[in-house]
Amino acid sequence: MNLMPQSLSKYYRLFVLSWQNGLVYRTSLLIWRLRQLLSTLMALTIWSVIFTDQSSAFSYTRSEMISYVFLVSILQSLILASSLHSLAGDIYNGNISQQLLKPQNLFMHFSALEVADKLRNVFFSLIEGAALYALFMPTIIWPSLQTWFVFIIWAILGTVIHFFITIIFGSIGFWSPETWGPKFLFFMILDFTAGKLYPLDILPRAVQQVLLITPFPYLSYVQIQLFLGRLTSTQMAWGWISLLIWTVITWLVAQWVWTKGTKGYEANGL
């Protein structure tokens, strides 16, 4: 018996197809995961060798820093993994036309693809995490159940913010095929604000304060700080406010850009 409402079953089918599609090119998937593993391996090695003759550095203990690297690799598989990197190209080339003509909500369509991609990445990053755990044998810090709960909500909010940012970048395709420049800059900024190599709070305080008013730290950094128990109650409150504000802002901007783009969209001769 199918208990799923008719309106949702098509998105579930899309999710299943996207999941299966991601497993078709197994060598590509394997190399992609291996690439992710290499960056985690580099960060783990650096901090392990730094902590061989130090008990703490940058106000982090060895366990905290190693936990940070482990968490960031898993969390980025959830928050930053995306199947929509080619969205701008699909729009500019007119490939999006067939999706626009179907009786579906396109945001739901994208969401189904994204969820499948993220779950696949999280699944593999957990396996890699287990392999790295066996190799480095770190002491991972585990928070309370209550913190776990907040952490999961914050991770979901971070995922939603990144989804809307991806839609905003993809929407550039309505006007120009050149999206790789802004995307590259975005990922470079993300690389040090939520990066695997080092946490944001080792940077000078002024840089941290500027970055905390941007959406970047809310795409991994604050979630991990919460997990490691490094946030005061005031910082937690600011975390909630900032995450909610950035979710609303990115949602409004994504809606606005998408609507503006589709209104002027033409795809002759396809």
Added chain:
Amino acid sequence: MRSRLNTYFKVWWLTAANAAQSAFINRWSNALFMLGKILRLIMMLVFLFLLKDRQLSIAGYSSDQVVLFFLTYQIIDVTAQIFYRGVYVFSQKIRTGEFDFYLLRPISALFRALTGQPDLNDALFLVLFLPVMVAVVWQLDVHITLPSLLGYLVLLLNSFMIVTALHIAVLTIGVLTTEVDNIIWMYRDLIRLGQFPVTMYWAPIRFVLFFVVPIGLMITIPAQVLLNVPPSVNLGLATLLGIGSVIISLQAWHWALKQYSSASS
């Protein structure tokens, strides 16, 4: 011989001029790309100087010494991207059949495939980066002598040979399988491990990085020589492996061409 070299230079120059014109069409994208690269460089240097500030060392190297490993990585990676960007679009050339036309022309198909799309962005980045590098090195507390500098420059040539061999190997895989994208990005991630001395990695990984995908020979050994630190691999062996890798990759390329049967048609 000289006129042949002139021909190759003219072809390369024409390709570079076309790539430059193409880059100028997308000025904003290129400007943001450049900004991203500069930002990445600055943030990595900031990280290394923060290590210095806390007097932290990595695998027995001071943070000042680690800066030199990182700068060596930058030189090799950026130079390879300037000249060998063609590799990144090679699978497309195979799939569309454009590579077949390379084979028909009176110029090496390998040369066209390898140097097909010089990267103006990276060339500009290198021009900006070199003075910054000199300024950074100037204020580092490292022991560099004239012989060590000369040895470094010679070993950089060896590194460039290895980089060339690795790019030819990627093209060879492309000819055989039409798949290049994943392999070249895998190489980029592997070379990134060389931002730090590869001696810090776990022994099996260290072995791979010295002798299988010789990132260590390309980056760690020249930097060790520059710092007057005993190299992890004998210099004669490193040079032999550099020359050997080019010979083997060329042999593999010629063998792969014999197997090629035009993927597109």
